Amino acid sequence: MKKIKLATVWLAGCSGCHMSFLDLDEWLLELAEKVDMVYSPIADVKDYPDDVDVCLVEGAIANEENLQLIKEIRQKTKLIVSFGDCAVTANVPAMRNMLGPAETVLKRSYLELGDVTPQLPQEPGIVPELLDRVSPVHEVIKVDLFLPGCPPDAHRIRAAIEPLLQGEQPVIEGREMIKFG
Amino acid sequence: MVVKTLIINNQLLTASEDQTILEAAKDAGIDIPTLCHLDGVSDVGACRLCLVEIEGSSKLQPACVTQVQEGMVIQTETEKLQTYRRMAVELLFAEGNHVCAVCVVNGNCQLQDVAVRVGMDHSRFPYQFPQRKVDLSHPQFGMDHNRCILCTRCVRVCDEIEGAHVWDVASRGGQSFIVSGINQPWGDVNACTSCGKCVDACPTGAIFRKGSTVAEMNHDPEKIRFLVTAREQKEWTR
Numbered sequence: 108m109k110k111i112k113l114a115t116v117w118l119a120g121c122s123g124c125h126m127s128f129l130d131l132d133e134w135l136l137e138l139a140e141k142v143d144m145v146y147s148p149i150a151d152v153k154d155y156p157d158d159v160d161v162c163l164v165e166g167a168i169a170n171e172e173n174l175q176l177i178k179e180i181r182q183k184t185k186l187i188v189s190f191g192d193c194a195v196t197a198n199v200p201a202m203r204n205m206l207g208p209a210e211t212v213l214k215r216s217y218l219e220l221g222d223v224t225p226q227l228p229q230e231p232g233i234v235p236e237l238l239d240r241v242s243p244v245h246e247v248i249k250v251d252l253f254l255p256g257c258p259p260d261a262h263r264i265r266a267a268i269e270p271l272l273q274g275e276q277p278v279i280e281g282r283e284m285i286k287f288g
Numbered sequence: 289m290v291v292k293t294l295i296i297n298n299q300l301l302t303a304s305e306d307q308t309i310l311e312a313a314k315d316a317g318i319d320i321p322t323l324c325h326l327d328g329v330s331d332v333g334a335c336r337l338c339l340v341e342i343e344g345s346s347k348l349q350p351a352c353v354t355q356v357q358e359g360m361v362i363q364t365e366t367e368k369l370q371t372y373r374r375m376a377v378e379l380l381f382a383e384g385n386h387v388c389a390v391c392v393v394n395g396n397c398q399l400q401d402v403a404v405r406v407g408m409d410h411s412r413f414p415y416q417f418p419q420r421k422v423d424l425s426h427p428q429f430g431m432d433h434n435r436c437i438l439c440t441r442c443v444r445v446c447d448e449i450e451g452a453h454v455w456d457v458a459s460r461g462g463q464s465f466i467v468s469g470i471n472q473p474w475g476d477v478n479a480c481t482s483c484g485k486c487v488d489a490c491p492t493g494a495i496f497r498k499g500s501t502v503a504e505m506n507h508d509p510e511k512i513r514f515l516v517t518a519r520e521q522k523e524w525t526r
Binding site: 189192195196197198199201202204205240243245246250253254255257279280281282284285286287288 | 381385386387388389390391394395397400403404407408409410411412414415417418419420503
C-alpha cells in the first residue's frame with residue numbers, strides 16, 4: 108500500500124503546535140508506518156516537494172517568505188489543515204496589526220529599543236520582509252480543514268489525523284475539537 | 289394569569305402570557321443559545337443569537353424579547369438559524385481582538401462556549417484588528433475594550449441591580465464602545481461602588497479582576513440571579 112505523504116510547516120508561530128504533535132507519543136510509531144513525512148521542521152528537507160497529500164500548517168502569514176511558501180504549499184498539496192490558533196485566527200502574532208504597518212514595529216524593536224548598534228535588519232535573500240498585516244492562513248489561500256487550539260492538544264490532533272489515514276473526513280465539532288485558546 | 293398554547297420544535301407547550309419565547313423554551317427543556325441574556329436582568333436582544341423562526345413571519349425574531357402568543361409555531365434549530373448564529377459569532381470574533389490564548393477568561397468564556405455551540409471552527413470574515421483601549425484606572429478591576437462584544441450586560445446590571453449606572457454605550461454604529469461615567473476613566477467615577485457585579489456579569493474577559501493571569505479568571509453570573517431572587521423572594525440562602 109502506498110504511504111500517505113504528510114508535511115508540516117512552521118510559519119509565524121511559536122512551534123507549540125509541533126510540540127503538541129510530538130505529544131502524540133507512542134502513536135507516532137503507528138503513524139510513521141502509515142505516512143511518509145516529506146517535509147517538516149522535524150525532517151531536514153529544504154524544498155517543499157510535489158504531490159503532498161496532507162499538510163499541517165502552523166502559524167500565521169507574517170512575512171514574504173511565509174506568503175511565498177504557503178502559496179507553493181497550496182499548489183502542491185491536496186488537503187491543507189490550518190493547525191492551531193495562529194493559523195486559524197492569526198492569534199498572538201497578529202497583535203502587531205493594532206500598531207500599524209510593519210515599519211512601526213521594526214522601528215520600535217530595532218531602533219528605539221536597540222541598545223547596541225541599533226539598525227533595521229536588511230539582508231535581501233536572507234531576512235524576509237515583514238508584511239504590513241499578519242493574516243490567518245485562510246485569508247491567503249483556500250484551507251480544507253481547521254484545527255483550532257493553542258496549541259491543539261494531542262487527542263485533538265489524533266482525532267483529526269486518524270480519519271484522514273483512512274481517506275475519510277474528520278468530524279470537527281464539539282468542545283474537544285473546536286475550542287479556541 | 290392567562291395561559292397561552294404554542295408549538296416549539298413540534299412540541300405542544302403552554303406558557304404564561306407574560307413569558308418570552310426564551311423562557312417558555314427553557315421551561316420545556318429546549319436550549320436556545322444566548323449571549324447578552326443574563327438571568328435577573330432585563331433583555332435587549334443585542335447579540336442576535338437567540339433568533340427563532342416563527343411560522344407566518346419571514347423575519348427571524350429574538351426569543352428573549354418576543355412575547356409568546358396563542359397558537360405560535362416556532363422552530364429553534366433550522367438550518368437557516370444555524371447559519372445566522374454561526375455568522376453572528378464569527379462576526380463577533382472578527383470585529384474585536386480576541387486572542388484567546390492569552391486571555392484571563394480562556395476556558396471560562398461564554399463567547400468561547402457559544403463558538404463551540406454553533407460549531408465555529410474559524411471566522412470566514414476578515415479580522416479587523418481595531419485599535420481599542422484598556423482602562424486600568426480602577427484599583428481593583430480593569431476594562432479591556434479589545435475583548436468587549438457590546439452585549440451591554442454590564443450596563444444593565446449596574447443600572448438595574450446596583451443602581452449606580454456607571455456604564456453606558458457611547459458613540460454610534462461600529463464605533464460604539466462601553467463608556468464609564470460619561471467618558472471618565474473608570475477609577476474616577478464617583479458613582480462606582482466597586483461592587484464587582486459588572487465583572488461577574490461580563491461574558492468575556494472585557495471586565496476583569498486585576499491580578500488575574502491567563503485562564504485564571506472565573507465570572508459568576510449566577511450571583512446576579514441569586515441577588516434578584518434574594519430581594520424578590522426573600523430567599524437568602526445560596
